[in-house]
Amino acid sequence: MSLTQEYANQNQWRNWDKYINKLPIQKEDVVLDLGCSLGFVSQLLASKAKQVIGVDMNFQLIEEAKRVHSASNIEYRVGNLAEIGQLELPQANGIWSSFTAAYFTNFDKTLDQWLALLKPGGWIALVEINDLFGHKPLSKESRNSFEEFYQFQHANALYDFEMGGKLINILQSKNLQILHEASIEDKELSFNGPAEPEIVEAWQTRLKRMKPLQSFLGENFHRIKAEFLSCLTEEDHQCICEVKFIVARK
Numbered sequence: 001m002s003l004t005q006e007y008a009n010q011n012q013w014r015n016w017d018k019y020i021n022k023l024p025i026q027k028e029d030v031v032l033d034l035g036c037s038l039g040f041v042s043q044l045l046a047s048k049a050k051q052v053i054g055v056d057m058n059f060q061l062i063e064e065a066k067r068v069h070s071a072s073n074i075e076y077r078v079g080n081l082a083e084i085g086q087l088e089l090p091q092a093n094g095i096w097s098s099f100t101a102a103y104f105t106n107f108d109k110t111l112d113q114w115l116a117l118l119k120p121g122g123w124i125a126l127v128e129i130n131d132l133f134g135h136k137p138l139s140k141e142s143r144n145s146f147e148e149f150y151q152f153q154h155a156n157a158l159y160d161f162e163m164g165g166k167l168i169n170i171l172q173s174k175n176l177q178i179l180h181e182a183s184i185e186d187k188e189l190s191f192n193g194p195a196e197p198e199i200v201e202a203w204q205t206r207l208k209r210m211k212p213l214q215s216f217l218g219e220n221f222h223r224i225k226a227e228f229l230s231c232l233t234e235e236d237h238q239c240i241c242e243v244k245f246i247v248a249r250k
């Protein structure tokens with residue numbers, strides 16, 4: 001399955017309306033969707049705003065976004081969010097960024113650049129996962145392996161699996177006013193009880209794509225993968241993983 005197909009499939013389990021209903025978005029707003037991928041959310045935001053600019057570094061995803069989620073008031077751009085100042089974006093009334101902050105292990109610094117594009121009084125909404133593999137019941141060995149993988153990825157500036165839990169402090173450290181904070185249930189990422197078959201299938205696809213996890217776990221990968229997938233289907237399956245959603249004002 002291509003990344004484009006995988007993202008399109010996962011999108012059915014995101015409760016976007018639940019998030020968007022909490023935004024202080026206005027009809028005359030210019031909104032940036034940072035890490036827009038296929039533009040699902042860009043299109044939803046565009047129905048409530050004057051202009052949306054979606055930015056992503058992945059050329060193929062942006063081309064697909066232009067094809068499947070276009071509107072007269074959406075512009076898609078290829079660009080690196082770590083150097084957003086170079087993109088000559090307009091000052092915005094709102095910034096949306098979902099499932100993207102974790103790619104920046106120094107998000108504190110990246111956020112400074114994003115906030116420089118936000119007008120005083122403007123809003124920022126961030127969605128991010130905390131502890132993706134935080135599911136129970138799992139053996140202590142497997143749990144430790146996932147935690148060691150988190151540390152390895154963070155130490156190598158690749159990904160922060162605990163970003164969801166850090167967002168509130170980071171936003172508060174920028175003197176932003178927190179308007180809304182929640183943990184959002186998600187049929188694929190944060191749920192209790194046994195997963196439905198299509199959810200287990202989606203996790204299989206995700207694990208197949210995660211080459212860094214495979215090489216980190218080496219010969220233990222297949223055992224840990226089998227245990228993790230089985231854990232998702234248990235009657236007493238419980239999630240520690242959370243999908244954090246925070247809206248703040250500058």
Ligand SMILES: C[S@@+](CC[C@H](N)C(=O)[O-])C[C@H]1O[C@@H](n2cnc3c(N)ncnc32)[C@H](O)[C@@H]1O
Pocket residue numbers: 034035036037038041055056057058061079080081082097098099100103
């Ligand atoms: C997990 S996807 C989330 C997509 C979408 N926002 C959503 O919620 O479904 C993260 C996106 O961030 C993009 N991304 C990661 N690092 C980036 C960077 N440095 N600059 C621009 N885009 C980046 C990826 O290409 C990917 O499309």
